[in-house]
Amino acid sequence: MDQSYRMRAVLVPLDPTPAQEQLLRSYCGAARFAYNWTVAMAKANLDTRAEECRAGIDGADLTKSLSWSTWSMTPLWNSVKDEVAPWHHDVTQHAFRSGVTNASIALKNYYESKNSVRRGGTVGFPRFKNRHSKQSFTFIELKEPGSWLSEDSRHVRLILPRFATDPRITRRRKQLQWLHTTESLRRLKKKVTSGEWTIQAMTISFTGGRWKASFSVRQLVIPTPSGIRLRGLLVGVDLGVKHLATLTVPIAGVSDEHGHVKNPRHLEAELDRLVKLDRQLSRSVKGSNNYAKLRLRHQRLHGRITRTRGLNLHRLSTTLAGSFEIVALEDLNPASMVKRPKKNTAKALSRSILDASFYELRRQLTYKTQDRGHRVVVVDRFYPSSKKCSHCGETKAKLALSDRVFECSTCGISLDRDVNAARNIRDEGIRLLTNEASAVAGHQPETLNADSRDRETEPPRRGRGDRYQSRTTQPTRELSPLA
Numbered sequence: 001m002d003q004s005y006r007m008r009a010v011l012v013p014l015d016p017t018p019a020q021e022q023l024l025r026s027y028c029g030a031a032r033f034a035y036n037w038t039v040a041m042a043k044a045n046l047d048t049r050a051e052e053c054r055a056g057i058d059g060a061d062l063t064k065s066l067s068w069s070t071w072s073m074t075p076l077w078n079s080v081k082d083e084v085a086p087w088h089h090d091v092t093q094h095a096f097r098s099g100v101t102n103a104s105i106a107l108k109n110y111y112e113s114k115n116s117v118r119r120g121g122t123v124g125f126p127r128f129k130n131r132h133s134k135q136s137f138t139f140i141e142l143k144e145p146g147s148w149l150s151e152d153s154r155h156v157r158l159i160l161p162r163f164a165t166d167p168r169i170t171r172r173r174k175q176l177q178w179l180h181t182t183e184s185l186r187r188l189k190k191k192v193t194s195g196e197w198t199i200q201a202m203t204i205s206f207t208g209g210r211w212k213a214s215f216s217v218r219q220l221v222i223p224t225p226s227g228i229r230l231r232g233l234l235v236g237v238d239l240g241v242k243h244l245a246t247l248t249v250p251i252a253g254v255s256d257e258h259g260h261v262k263n264p265r266h267l268e269a270e271l272d273r274l275v276k277l278d279r280q281l282s283r284s285v286k287g288s289n290n291y292a293k294l295r296l297r298h299q300r301l302h303g304r305i306t307r308t309r310g311l312n313l314h315r316l317s318t319t320l321a322g323s324f325e326i327v328a329l330e331d332l333n334p335a336s337m338v339k340r341p342k343k344n345t346a347k348a349l350s351r352s353i354l355d356a357s358f359y360e361l362r363r364q365l366t367y368k369t370q371d372r373g374h375r376v377v378v379v380d381r382f383y384p385s386s387k388k389c390s391h392c393g394e395t396k397a398k399l400a401l402s403d404r405v406f407e408c409s410t411c412g413i414s415l416d417r418d419v420n421a422a423r424n425i426r427d428e429g430i431r432l433l434t435n436e437a438s439a440v441a442g443h444q445p446e447t448l449n450a451d452s453r454d455r456e457t458e459p460p461r462r463g464r465g466d467r468y469q470s471r472t473t474q475p476t477r478e479l480s481p482l483a
């Protein structure tokens with residue numbers, strides 16, 4: 001059997017000393033400098049060529065176009081760094097390299113988007129970064145991958161500039177070279193030592209008011225049996241705002257007896273505090289000490305909201321991934337759901353949708369099910385899961401968001417709206433799996449739906465809705481071997 005690999009990220013909060021923090025900031029600045037330099041080079045080259053074209057020069061006389069790849073840009077940077085950044089000895093070369101690499105990726109994305117070979121939204125020409133942009137840099141291609149982590153699993157390596165002249169670095173090499181982490185990295189170290197995981201890069205960033213290290217890990221995929229007792233083969237999950245999720249199989253401790261999982265609304269809980277901080281921030285003098293203090297507090301509050309939200313989602317996704325072999329989900333597009341709030345109520349709804357972070361749940365579920373040899377089935381976003389009767393299959397023309405109870409005029413059943421939707425998603429999931437099983441091996445799945453790979457970007461848009469009505473929607477429960 002051939003081995004398969006997957007990339008995953010391992011995040012750990014850092015606790016740098018003031019001297020280390022100063023160094024980290026200088027690394028981030030260096031990465032930004034190299035990024036801006038690369039973008040500026042590309043821009044100057046484009047501008048010159050455009051100018052020459054306007055002047056009527058063409059063919060061989062035209063200035064040669066610049067290659068935007070990392071392989072062309074890095075040597076170019078190395079040849080000019082003594083001139084444009086004479087201070088480069090006091091910063092690790094990794095910082096410059098990650099700046100050049102990121103810029104060259106941004107340029108490539110722009111180029112591919114412009115030439116319509118890239119899926120998803122339009123990507124513009126990269127913009128210059130300033131000191132208010134996100135602070136980060138990446139260490140790549142370390143010679144000995146094992147040397148990232150300390151013996152006690154409580155520190156990560158901070159690479160120091162080899163030819164530094166700054167006495168603040170040269171005199172304190174020993175104190176600077178290990179960054180203390182606030183969480184133990186024992187699990188990561190164990191996996192790396194056993195060869196199951198390989199660290200490929202480490203990115204250090206300042207987000208949510210804290211320093212963090214993020215390891216890019218290449219993972220060998222070995223399904224591990226879940227520690228939790230299997231509660232069933234398949235669960236349908238309807239995501240929403242009133243309830244974060246509704247499960248077809250209720251799980252004690254996670255959902256209530258109807259399968260509703262509470263939406264904790266982390267943002268809403270902290271909204272008053274956030275609004276107050278925003279107001280204080282807008283009234284303080286930009287650049288003052290007080291402003292800096294408030295800004296850090298603001299960042300930390302946002303960071304805390306994000307972390308609590310993540311924690312809650314992790315609890316739900318771990319339980320679901322461990323308890324069921326197949327998790328059927330709806331492919332929601334939150335970006336289209338939150339567009340253009342006009343009234344305040346719409347704004348509040350948009351905020352709730354974003355606060356629920358559906359995509360993050362799906363991302364977690366995808367990798368956690370894979371870890372356990374289970375899987376996620378994604379139901380197409382145009383499948384009318386809430387308008388259809390899960391009992392007789394009749395589809396309603398319209399269902400207002402305020403109607404919390406689904407009442408079928410054909411068979412007379414009365415159900416909670418979300419429970420009905422979750423059952424439909426489960427049944428559609430079964431149908432997709434049955435289709436997939438009957439498709440000849442080696443062939444593309446018959447429908448877009450049956451392609452359960454996690455798509456990175458939005459698939460090409462098709463006709464809305466109707467394609468479901470034309471298809472026979474027999475209740476698949478009886479037909480399916482899975483039920």
Ligand SMILES: [Zn+2]
Nearest residue numbers: 389392408411
């Ligand atoms: Zn019905």
